[in-house]
Amino acid sequence: MPEHEVAEQPAVAEPAARPEGRAGPGEHVVAVVGAGPRGTSFLERLLAHLEELPADGRARAPWLRVVVIDSAVHGPGRVWDPEQSPLHLMNTPASYPTVAPVGRTCEQLAPSSISLSFSQWRRRRGLVDEDAPDTDFPRRADYGRYLADVHRQTVEALQDRPGVAVESIRAAAVAVEREDPDDAASASLLTLDDGTTRRADAVVLAVGHVPARLNDAGARTASAAEELGLRHVAPAVPTDVDVEAFPAGETVLIRGMGLNFFDLMIRATVGRGGRFRWDPQAEAGRRCAYVPAGREPLLVAGSRRGAPYRAKTDAPGFVPAGIRLVHLTDAAIEEAERRHGTLDFAAHLWPLIARDVLATYYRTLVEVAGELFDDPAGFVEAFDALLRRDDLGEQVLASRGQALLHVHAPDAIWLDVRSLGRPFDGVTFASAAQHREHMLAYLEDDAASSAAGAASPVKMAIGAMHAARMRLKALISEGRVAEASRIEDVEGWFEPLIEGLASGPPMQRIEELAALMRAGVVDILGPDPLLDVDRGAGCFTAESPWVEAEPMTARWLVEAMMPANRVRLSDSPLVRSLLASGLARSQEVVDVAGAPRAGKGFAVTAAPHRLVDASGAASPSIYVLGLQLSSVQWGTAIAAEAGGDPQAGARTLADADAAAGSVVQTALGAAVLEAPAG
Structure with missing residues (x-):
């Protein structure tokens, strides 16, 4: 039974900022802007490189000062704030994430003295x-x-190194400029929001999620809402959304049914005193009942696909164990x-991926429902x-496959x-009640297929597509996929699908x-919902074609998504100034x-991803990590995969x-990397 109570945890202490003060003579100063997961990975990798230096090299090293700058808690950053609601869950299993090399990753990236994954940390802390x-x-x-x-x-480990100092500054960097505007190799001057320089x-830019301006459509909606006295909540990190402000008993429209939606959903229900009753003996999909507290709003959510993101499978592994790509091979x-x-x-690439998805689906179907086939082995062959x-081609293959399936x-x-x-494509519904009935059946089926784990043909087929996605990420990062195809196909239709x-x-x-x-606390709109403003009625409206x-009406519209990851739309003073x-x-x-x-992202060089300026020249000393690499990498990862390949699931570690x-x-210079002769 899921728990929604959390034991009291000790407050997270900030690392001591010693020694303080400005750089001294001969110091080489490294500013890490952003102390979330990627900034932390950079520091861990910096420690690993320093620990590999020969002892005499360390003794002769010039003083190195590392200045870590972030207004949020250092380590978690804003997104992973340890003080956030215990109702928020990760969408990856505990086995997956790490910010330091562990397991097979260490074959290519040497671990530091403090390297450990989230899984290892939980066990050391006695949490499991x-x-x-x-x-x-x-x-x-x-x-x-x-x-x-x-x-x-x-x-602490960096501070214990001979000749290394670390400062931790709880402030935001709002501008970076060259010390000498005419010299691209000159040092950088960082302006902080407390007025200091x-x-x-x-400089290592690891700023993560930053605020973004609304696009034209969003700006028009926000302007109309302000004019009419309505409430429009722009895209934001879920912890920044004031769910307590949602009026009890009122309709709140929500655009988007991804992970942000589920955070809002749980905080507007259980977070307001409601509770779930679980019956582990019931069938998956019907094991849960909700007891309202009476303070909930009515959440009405919609997305283009007409359904929420599908649930993760119970099959073990980030990519379910047993998935094998036999068509999308090296x-x-x-x-x-x-x-x-x-x-x-x-x-x-897509023809190979589609074949692996189909092969996985029907092999699993033969294994779990062989009675459907007159000759299971003959069909598989x-x-x-x-x-x-x-x-x-794709359509001819589908036609031949259907004919073969019909025979067997x-x-x-x-x-x-x-x-x-898009599970409801082409399906119309005669009423909202009929659509609701179909939606419930879909959710119950999704939960049941997740509970089936490796015995679910659908979830294993999705697992094959997920495995292909990991391979595709590596190909894009290596520059092996045509840029136009990445924009048109990968980002255009495959990304929303996967x-x-x-x-x-x-x-x-x-x-x-x-x-x-x-329980009547949440409702879902049909596919391709039209969310608009009715100026005459003074409200938001929502309907599906x-x-x-009748259209739903409301005074509230919440955009359940993260701020746009596009540097041109960024509302970050730092990004705008750059x-x-x-x-x-x-x-x-x-x-x-x-x-x-x-x-979407900054112009950068190949790894180590130096920043490229407006003239096309690469900075020798400003590096970019994370989300702002989205023009040369595809997809965003919350973390590296524990034990993953540095060119695939653990790429964030390779970048750092x-x-x-x-x-x-x-x-330190090349001289300290080699022991002196004699």
Whole structure:
């Protein structure tokens, strides 16, 4: 039974800021702007590089001062604040995240003396039994405590190094400029929001999520809301949304049904005194009932797909154990490159991914429901042979596959891979009640398939697509996918598909959502909802073109999503100042029509991702980590994968390691990296 109570935890102490003061003669100053997970990973990687120096090299090293700047708690940052509601859960199992190399990652990235994963930390702190599985989805506050501990230990270990000092400053950097505007190699001057200025020989930008301006449509909605006295809540980090302000008993429209939605949902219900009753003996999807407190608003949520993100499976592993990609292999990818050059996602990669999804689905179906097939082994052999035919396009392959399935298992359905992300496409509903009934059936089925784990053909097929996503991330980061195809195909339609399927909440949240719908506390709009402002009636309206029903009306509209991750839309004083001064520019990308356009992130070099200025020159001493690398990397990760490949699931560690290695090389000089002769 899920718990919603949390034991009192000791307050997180900030690391001591010693020694203080300005840089002394001969000091090399490194400013780390952002002390969340990526800033913490950089510090841990810096420690690892310093610990690898020979003893005599360390003794001769010049003084190194590391200045860590963040207005939020150092280590967790804003998103992982240890003081946030214990109701907020992670959407990855406890086995996954780490901010330091562990396990097989250490074969390529040397660990530091404090390297440990979240899983290891939980056991050391006694939060779970030593032999307990790591398949649970922990509280985000607990992950914040892990980050705070790792940050503190790293800072202490750095301070214990000969010739190294660390300062921790609770302030925000609002501007960076060159000390000598005419010298690209000059030091940087950082202005903080407390009015002070700091000089740094190197700057590491690890700022994470930052505020963003609304796009044109959002700005019009916000303006109309202000004019009419309505409440429009812009995209924000969930912990920054004042859910207590939602009026009890009133309708609150919510746009978006991803992870932010589930945070708002649980805080507006259990957070207001409601409670769930769980019956572990009931069928998955119907194990939960909600007892209202009477203080809840009516949450009415909508998204383009018409459904929330699918629940994570109970099958163990970040990618479920047993998933094997037999079509999207290194050999197939290399052959496509040999024949075609740079990879096109739609032409060269998606056909392989779709085949792996289909192969996984039907192999699992044969294993768990072999009675549907007249000759299970014969079907698998014939289906595998069909999937190996690379001369068949997606639609022809689907037609041949359906015909084969009809012969061997006429009662089995054909899996339309793309439709997984839009389960109600083409379906109309005669009333809101009919749609609600279908939605509940969908949620119950999703929970049941998650509970089935590796015995669910759908969840294993999604697992195969997720495994392919991890491979695709590496290919994009390596520059092997054509830029136009990445914009048009990967970001255009594959990203929404895979996000809705593989980036969802724990199964618990889907069961809770179903219970809240049955209790009349939450409702869901149909696909492609139209959320608008009715100036005549003085309210927001919401309706779906697929549901025959009167529009919903409300005085509240909440955008349940994070601020846009686009540097051109950033409302961060720091990001705006970098662009305005020309010290940075957004990456220019070229779309499928050959037209140039601004990319999401900063223009940077290859690793160690030095910042590129408006003239196209790379800064020798300003590095970028994290979300603002989104023009050269695809997708955002909350953490590195414990034991993952540094070129794939643990890439955030590889990025931090590259920046730290470059800083050490520059700060200490090549001479201290080699023991002196004699």
